[in-house]
Amino acid sequence: MTEQQHIVTDAENKMRIDKLLAEVNADVSRSQVQSWIGDNLVFVNGQNVKGNYKCRLHDQITWTIPEPKPLQLTPENIPLSIVYEDSHLLVVDKPKGMVVHPSAGHQSGTLVNALMYHCDDLSGINGVERPGIVHRIDKDTSGLLVVAKNDSAHSGLAEQLASxxxxxxxxxxxxxxxxxxxxxxxxxxxxxxxxxxxxxxxxxxxxxxxxxxxxxxxxxxxxxxxxxxxxxxxxxxxxxxxxxxxxxxxxxxxxxxxxxxxxxxxxxxxxxxxxxxxxxxxxxxxxxxxxxxxxxxxxxxxx
Structure with a gap:
């Protein structure tokens, strides 16, 4: 676990603590901050507070970031719109609202969960949490993605993206x-x-x-x-x-x-x-x- 500290500034005066900490911590959502508060990992001037606490100028906030839990990647029978597929790659049309790969806030229902059910093999270059994912588009962006089934295809596609x-x-x-x-x-x-x-x-x-x-x-x-x-x-x-x-x-x-x-x-x-x-x-x-x-x-x- 890692302990962090922050002093409330003029611009942050009267801001909800869950909103403030979500802005101070890169890539952390308000729901994650609220879970920290619920687990008594956030203190203001040495006291536990609720998620709706309004910060005051010069408040000393300390919080502990818990160790990330390993993601449990589970194949899920989610329909995929496959535009093209062969033994090396596939091209999918991702719907609006679907997250590409699992994260702390989205451990199921993602494109990766669907791909794991559909494919026997996916490339491992991007690690166990992002199998096959060469590039991504945002959750609420719809449209085309290419997915690699093996590391050779992944490397070739990644090189083309870089160039x-x-x-x-x-x-x-x-x-x-x-x-x-x-x-x-x-x-x-x-x-x-x-x-x-x-x-x-x-x-x-x-x-x-x-x-x-x-x-x-x-x-x-x-x-x-x-x-x-x-x-x-x-x-x-x-x-x-x-x-x-x-x-x-x-x-x-x-x-x-x-x-x-x-x-x-x-x-x-x-x-x-x-x-x-x-x-x-x-x-x-x-x-x-x-x-x-x-x-x-x-x-x-x-x-």
Whole structure:
């Protein structure tokens, strides 16, 4: 176990302690913090508090981070939309709302759980918790992913990703009306120093390049296609927010007043790569899910 300490600042005065600690601890959710509080691992000025405690200026918070419990990966008979499959890899169309791999907050119902049931073998390069996973898309992003069945295929696909030879196109609905037809965003992405659970454009971030083009304009929204040159965490979501056209429905990077959807309107529509065994160029495309088309129809009627 690791003990941590934090002194409440002016900006954090009157903030709920579970929210504050979720921001102070990178990659930790409020539900995890609440479990720490329930297990009496969080103290304010030496006293246990409840999760709704409002922090006060100069409060001394100490907490103990428990050792992570090993994930129990269990094959689950979850339907998969398989676009292509052979003995080396498979391409799947992940639905919106499905997490790619298990984590502390999502130990079941993930794409990995489904893959383990479907496949006898998956590559082990990314460790036992992420078998077969070469790249990922966010929980509320739908669309195409390539999965490796063996380490040789995994290495070949990973090399293509690193050398920017994989073609990845997305479609999204963003707030605002983009007045130019195409654009390129070249801005480094790293952990947002002000919001530890978010990514942002920061000077010391990793290189990130997104190309976009307008598909259709509405009165207050724009339907766009994005092509990734790099694959940083939340890249499209961060880049579009950076140029003041945040994704509709995005709970982390978008405005509160948005379209009535659960999570960002983002779909990984096409994927192209060279097959790591046959050297054949493979290209796949899937249409946006029903909810996405319904949003476009709604915007068409509204404006």
């Amino acid at each position: 920017k030879d994989v073609e990845r196109k997305y479609e999204a609905i963003v707030h605002g009306v983009i007045d130019h037809e195409t654009g390129m965003i070249d801005a480094p992405i790293g952990r947002d120093p002000s919001h530890r659970q978010r990514m942002g454009v920061v000077d010391n971030g990793k290189s990130a390049v997104t190309h976009f083009r307008v598909l259709k304009r509405f009165a207050n929204f724009t339907h766009i296609e994005c092509q990734l040159e790099t694959g940083r965490t939340h890249q499209i979501r961060v880049h579009m927010r950076y140029i003041d056209f945040p994704l509709a429905g995005d709970p982390k990077y978008g405005p509160r007043k948005t379209l009535e959807i659960d999570g960002q309107a983002l779909h990984a529509k096409s994927l192209g790569f060279t097959h790591p065994d046959t050297n054949e160029w493979m290209h796949y495309e899937v249409g946006a899910p029903e909810y996405f088309q319904q949003l476009l129809d709604q915007l068409e009627k509204m404006y």
